[in-house]
Amino acid sequence: MEYKIGQKKSFSLLFKExxxxxxxxxxxxxxxxxxxxRQTVIGFAWVVLQPLLMMLIFTxxxxxxxxxxxxxxxxxxxxxxxxxxxxAFSGGVSNGSNSLVLHGSIIKKNYFPRIILPFSSVFIxxxxxxxxxxxxxxxxIFSPEHLHLFHFMGYSLLAFFLAAIPSVGFSVFFSxxxxxxxxxxxxxxxxxxxxxFVSPIIYPIQTVDDPVLLMLLKLNPISGAIELQKAAVxxxxxxxxxxxxxxxxxxxxxxxxxxxxFNKLEKSFADVI
Amino acid sequence: xKPIIEVQNLFKEYxxxxxxxxxxxxxxxxxxxxxxxxxxxxxxxxxxxSFDIFPGESVGIIGNNGAGKSTLLKILSNITMxxxxxxxxxxxINSILEVGTGFHPELTGRENVFFNGALHGLSxxxxxxxxxxxxxxxxVEKFLDTPLKHYSSGMQVRLxxxxxxxxxxxxxxxxxxxxxxxxxxxxxxxQKMEEVFKQGRTIIFVSHNQSAISSLTERCLLLEGGELMAxxxxxxxxxxxxxxxxxxxxHFINESPIRSEDIVRLEEAKITDAKGQVLHGxxxxxxxxFVEMTVAPVMKFNFxxxxxxxxxxxxxxxxxxxxxxxxxxxxxxxTKIRCEIPANLLNQGxxxxxxxxxxxxxxxxxxxxxxxxxxxxxxxxxxDELFTFYGEYTGVIRPKLNWTIE
Numbered sequence: 001m002e003y004k005i006g007q008k009k010s011f012s013l014l015f016k017e018x019x020x021x022x023x024x025x026x027x028x029x030x031x032x033x034x035x036x037x038r039q040t041v042i043g044f045a046w047v048v049l050q051p052l053l054m055m056l057i058f059t060x061x062x063x064x065x066x067x068x069x070x071x072x073x074x075x076x077x078x079x080x081x082x083x084x085x086x087x088a089f090s091g092g093v094s095n096g097s098n099s100l101v102l103h104g105s106i107i108k109k110n111y112f113p114r115i116i117l118p119f120s121s122v123f124i125x126x127x128x129x130x131x132x133x134x135x136x137x138x139x140x141i142f143s144p145e146h147l148h149l150f151h152f153m154g155y156s157l158l159a160f161f162l163a164a165i166p167s168v169g170f171s172v173f174f175s176x177x178x179x180x181x182x183x184x185x186x187x188x189x190x191x192x193x194x195x196x197f198v199s200p201i202i203y204p205i206q207t208v209d210d211p212v213l214l215m216l217l218k219l220n221p222i223s224g225a226i227e228l229q230k231a232a233v234x235x236x237x238x239x240x241x242x243x244x245x246x247x248x249x250x251x252x253x254x255x256x257x258x259x260x261x262f263n264k265l266e267k268s269f270a271d272v273i
Numbered sequence: 274x275k276p277i278i279e280v281q282n283l284f285k286e287y288x289x290x291x292x293x294x295x296x297x298x299x300x301x302x303x304x305x306x307x308x309x310x311x312x313x314x315x316x317x318x319x320x321x322x323s324f325d326i327f328p329g330e331s332v333g334i335i336g337n338n339g340a341g342k343s344t345l346l347k348i349l350s351n352i353t354m355x356x357x358x359x360x361x362x363x364x365x366i367n368s369i370l371e372v373g374t375g376f377h378p379e380l381t382g383r384e385n386v387f388f389n390g391a392l393h394g395l396s397x398x399x400x401x402x403x404x405x406x407x408x409x410x411x412x413v414e415k416f417l418d419t420p421l422k423h424y425s426s427g428m429q430v431r432l433x434x435x436x437x438x439x440x441x442x443x444x445x446x447x448x449x450x451x452x453x454x455x456x457x458x459x460x461x462x463x464q465k466m467e468e469v470f471k472q473g474r475t476i477i478f479v480s481h482n483q484s485a486i487s488s489l490t491e492r493c494l495l496l497e498g499g500e501l502m503a504x505x506x507x508x509x510x511x512x513x514x515x516x517x518x519x520x521x522x523x524h525f526i527n528e529s530p531i532r533s534e535d536i537v538r539l540e541e542a543k544i545t546d547a548k549g550q551v552l553h554g555x556x557x558x559x560x561x562x563f564v565e566m567t568v569a570p571v572m573k574f575n576f577x578x579x580x581x582x583x584x585x586x587x588x589x590x591x592x593x594x595x596x597x598x599x600x601x602x603x604x605x606x607x608t609k610i611r612c613e614i615p616a617n618l619l620n621q622g623x624x625x626x627x628x629x630x631x632x633x634x635x636x637x638x639x640x641x642x643x644x645x646x647x648x649x650x651x652x653x654x655x656x657d658e659l660f661t662f663y664g665e666y667t668g669v670i671r672p673k674l675n676w677t678i679e
Contacts, residue, residue, distance in 0.1 A: 031377070109370045110368070
């Protein structure tokens with residue numbers, strides 16, 4: 001095999017390298033997962049505690065104010081379903097955005113496909129997602145008439161993939177940019193906060209009348225995943241296909257932009273990190 | 274036969290960075306609109322370097338600090354990109370620029386072995402196959418499941434080195450990996466390195482250790498100020514560098530750019546006489562001399578520091594360390610730190626000085642360490658005692674001791 005150093009990297013090479021070094025991807029994910037919980041007392045419990053607490057707050061504040069009479073499930077489950085998708089997404093994006101800067105010392109001393117780092121951070125947050133999903137399953141046991149296991153697992157799996165796409169996209173985008181401009185550290189938390197309120201998490205999308213907000217909701221790359229997750233807990237709920245396609249579309253655009261900027265910036269990572 | 278590495282007209286340009294920290298958007302916007310596009314704010318770490326390396330060759334790279342050796346290695350290992358020129362590589366390549374890259378204190382020795390191995394391209398299967406051998410070589414069996422933070426630094430280094438010797442690739446690039454561990458382990462690792470060099474692989478090796486370069490490599494590249502000054506048989510290149518007109522560096526001026534991680538920077542270092550004049554010629558062992566380092570803060574750092582002076586022989590054997598604690602730098606401008614080396618301490622020979630500045634509070638920080646900063650040659654003064662009963666004085670030091678006869 002012959003290759004040149006310093007040549008422009010094609011998109012396909014970016015993914016080919018990731019595939020060739022997939023073992024390193026797993027070991028990065030495994031290492032970060034271990035490090036995350038090594039010195040915590042209750043370890044994994046934190047993962048589920050966070051959305052549970054947020055659920056409690058939102059239920060206390062909004063349950064009586066927001067009309068969810070259309071849905072089959074109580075408000076707290078409604079919020080929780082949205083929150084676990086949002087948490088997987090935001091966890092992935094915030095870990096991913098810092099992943100390159102955090103591993104700066106390794107980047108300076110060793111070559112490996114840098115794209116592994118944001119990818120493995122996203123992977124970790126989706127391990128957390130599985131933990132929260134199991135809590136959702138437990139909640140559903142208390143309203144067994146809505147729980148259909150195949151239905152639940154099928155839709156959850158779809159939701160999972162739909163949320164992973166924008167999560168990877170934003171992580172790759174922010175992580176590359178963060179190496180150059182530490183401003184990103186201030187931008188992405190703000191961005192994630194906005195996402196929480198411009199998503200059908202706290203309120204059902206059906207109650208939105210304002211056309212601008214409705215359009216934003218549909219274009220939101222995680223709306224589709226949230227809708228699918230809501231369909232997972234309600235047998236008769238049929239998600240609006242328009243929302244799913246539109247949100248998938250914008251997720252793919254984000255991914256493309258992310259990989260494009262990452263590929264452009266990758267050459268200079270070791271010099272400026 | 275086609276060369277396995279082909280380097281053509283390689284240039285690497287770095288920008289000087291005047292302020293600490295990373296660029297932010299504000300500066301970038303400022304740069305967009307201001308006309309002052311600083312072409313003078315850049316410098317070339319490598320200038321028009323070309324060479325070919327053929328399969329099976331072992332090549333040493335030598336040169337002073339800041340000659341561009343590390344930059345060259347980083348480009349060959351694909352870590353950083355050349356500004357101009359091309360590098361073609363025909364085969365798999367792996368580099369060890371640091372012992373124990375990615376070692377994490379919270380992970381156990383076992384976990385770190387797997388991670389570090391994977392980082393250097395070893396598959397899980399390969400690591401498993403060689404695991405016993407790695408552990409055996411490092412001698413840390415008992416602590417495999419203990420977090421690395423409880424290891425002594427010697428144990429960490431031994432474990433890291435043991436992984437490295439199992440790396441498989443057509444080309445291996447390494448940087449000063451011999452100088453690790455205690456004397457016994459150094460011996461062991463030297464043997465291991467010799468084994469690796471004899472496997473017929475292509476090896477590129479950067480070292481300040483002349484005897485290691487001479488014994489391990491056949492061919493040598495000499496870099497100076499980013500340019501390739503010599504390329505040929507190791508013996509010949511060594512002669513150009515250290516031969517007839519021996520080059521010593523009694524005066525070091527730091528020309529490398531300020532890096533983002535710099536807190537305090539060594540600006541200048543010199544070997545002087547009592548009046549502060551740089552001693553360019555030989556130093557007589559019966560006269561005292563001074564080592565002076567000039568440092569300046571890059572950012573505010575008000576904690577007491579400790580200056581470190583490492584005396585080495587030209588073969589890189591550590592002779593002794595000297596330190597001075599409790600140094601507080603001037604907040605603005607340069608601080609000069611001087612150390613007197615007493616008369617009648619060294620024997621004749623060639624010596625290398627490493628200079629460092631460290632701080633133990635608030636956390637242990639190495640502010641800088643220039644391992645091969647200064648060098649000089651010591652001679653016995655013609656009027657001094659030249660010979661003993663057995664001939665010339667041998668040994669590295671030659672202290673004058675007090676004798677009593679009763």
